[in-house]
Amino acid sequence: MKEPFIPAERKITVIGGGTGSFTLLSSLKDYTSQIAALVNMADDGGSTGVLRDELGALPPGDVRQCLVALSESPKVRDLFNYRFEEGSLKGHAFGNLFLTALEKMTGDFADGVELASEVLGVRGAVAPITLSNVKLVMTKNDGSEVRGEFEITDTNFQGERPHFRLDPTAEPNPVALRAIETADMVVIAPGNLYGSLAPALIVPGIGEALRKTKAAKVYVCNLMTKPGQTDNFSVNDFATEIERLAGGEFLDAVLYNTKKPADTLVNKYSDEGEKTVRYDSDALRNAHYLAIGTNLVSGSAWQNGSASDPIAASRTFIRHDSVAVANALIRLYDYIDEKKR
C-alpha cells in the first residue's frame, strides 16, 4: 500500500457500480480508509440476472465488484470473483452466490453486504444505493418503454435523451444518504452512463442529497463514447446528462482526460463505433463547474493491447489509470477546499 501523503483522512463517497467504480475504488482506498461505495441496484444481466429471475434476489454483481475492489485479502478476493465453469452452476460468480444466500437466509441484503465486508476484510464500506427490488425503465419520446438494464444497454437511443425511472419506485438506502451527507468529497465514477449511473442518480432523494451536502462533488468523465447512446458526446454533454438524471445542477468539478490515445488504438475502437470523448477547453472554462483536464489514461494501455488487470483486459483497452485519477482527485479536493476557506 502507498504511504498516504495527505494530512488527515478524507471521507470519500463514490457513486456508480461496475468497472468504473472498481478501478476508482482500487486505488482511492490507498489514500483513505474512510471510503464508501454506493452501488446502483438495477443490474439484471448474466449471473446476477439469473439470481434475480430464479430467486427474486437483489442484484449482487456490482456490489461484489466494489467489495472486491476494497478488499485487503487477495485470496478471498479471487474467491469472490471466481466463476463456476461447468454444470448447473456455470457462469455464477461465487461472490454473487454468497450475497444471495445471505439475503435469502436473513431476508436482508444489507446484512449480506456487511458480512461479506467482514469476510473480505474490506477497507471502507459498500452500500446499495437502494434496497428496493427495482428494474430500470426507459421511456422514449414516442412513449414506448424499454424495461431492464440489460435490454437498455443494447438499445439505440437514435439521438434521444430518454426519460428514466425505477419500477417500482425506489426508496433511498438511509446509509447511502448519510454517506453523501457526511462526505468530504463525492465522486461520480466513470462508467456506463445509462446502464450504471442513471439507476443510481435517479433514486429519489439522491439528487437532493447531492445538492445539499457540503462535500466537494466531482464527476470523473468517461474516456470513450458508447455507440447508439452517447455518440459524439463531449465532456460537457456527459456532465449535463449526469445533472439532468440527478434532477438538477450539483457538480463542483469535472475531471476529464486530455491525452490522445495512440492512433492504432483509437482506430480499433472506432471500428466498434466508440470514440474518444470530445472536450472544448474554452467552453469548459465557462461551465458552472470547475473543469480539470489532465492525462488520466493508463500508460500500459498505450504500449500494448492487453493489461495485467484481467477485468480491464476483458472489457476495455483504453482505460483510466486508477492512480492518476486518484492523485488528480486528491489535488482537486485540496484546491476546492482551499477556495472554500
Added chain:
Amino acid sequence: MKEPFIPAERKITVIGGGTGSFTLLSSLKDYTSQIAALVNMADDGGSTGVLRDELGALPPGDVRQCLVALSESPKVRDLFNYRFEEGSLKGHAFGNLFLTALEKMTGDFADGVELASEVLGVRGAVAPITLSNVKLVMTKNDGSEVRGEFEITDTNFQGERPHFRLDPTAEPNPVALRAIETADMVVIAPGNLYGSLAPALIVPGIGEALRKTKAAKVYVCNLMTKPGQTDNFSVNDFATEIERLAGGEFLDAVLYNTKKPADTLVNKYSDEGEKTVRYDSDALRNAHYLAIGTNLVSGSAWQNGSASDPIAASRTFIRHDSVAVANALIRLYDYIDEKKR
C-alpha cells in the same frame, strides 16, 4: 461456553463425518481447543453428489458439517448450512459451494478447508482423511459390486459383512495421520457404520496409525441398528466391525448407552426396522477393550419427538446427548490415562 474442568487441554481427534461427528464435535469443542475432525471423503449423494458429478469436486458435505460444528460464529454457521430453495441452485448448501469454488479455483481442496476454517472462526481443525477423489466400492460374497456411498447406503446386505475398498486407491492425508499420531485421545464417532465410518477406516495407513499411536482410542457406539445392514447388531458386533474395517484390533474402550428409550419411541423406530443396539454386560466384561455403559441419550428426545436442533430433528429422534458423551469421554480418558501411568 462451559468452563473447562480439566487441568490441561487434551488433544482429541474425532474420526467420522456426518451427524454423529457433528454432535460430538459441537460439545467436545467446549472442553478443548486442541480438537481435530478427520472426515471421510466418499460421500456422493445430494448437493455433494451433484458437485462431484458436474465439477469433479471432492465431497464437501461432511467437511462442511464438521466445520460448522466447530465454528464460533453463529451467523456464518447458518450461512454455511443454508440451502438454496429454488431455481438451478436448488438443494445446494452454500458451504458446499464455498468449498467447491475454492477447490476449483486453487486446485487444492485442503486450501479451501483452511480458508473456510478462518472465515467460520473454527475452534480446532477439520481435515479430509484423504485428498484422493475416490468412490466407496462394496464387494458381496458372490463377487458382485455396489459402487458409491449413496447406493451402498440403500443396499440390503442380507446378513453379509461385505468387503469394502476405495476406488482408486486412496492416499492418507498426512495431516490426518499426524492428528492420529499426536492425539491424547482418538474418538471413532457414532454414525452410519458402512456409509460414514468404513470409508474413513479403510483408507490405507489409517488403521496402522490407529494401532501405533499412544492415544487412548475410544469408539462411541451407535444407539440404533440400520435395517438391512446392522440388524440385531450388539455393541460388540459394532466394535468388531470397526476393527475389521481398520484391519485389526486397536480400541482401548467402547462407550455405549444403557438407558432404554421410552416404549413409544422405540416402537416408532421399530416400525422402520431400527432397533436399539443390544449389549451383554457379561460378554463385554471379557472383551479386549474396556466397555463403559452409561446413559448417553438426549433427555429432550424422551419428552417429545422434536428437538431444538434442526439436524437432529430431521434425521433422528433417538439421539446422543452430546454433553453426556463428552463428559463420559473425558472421564474415560482420565481413567485410561491413570491406568497407563
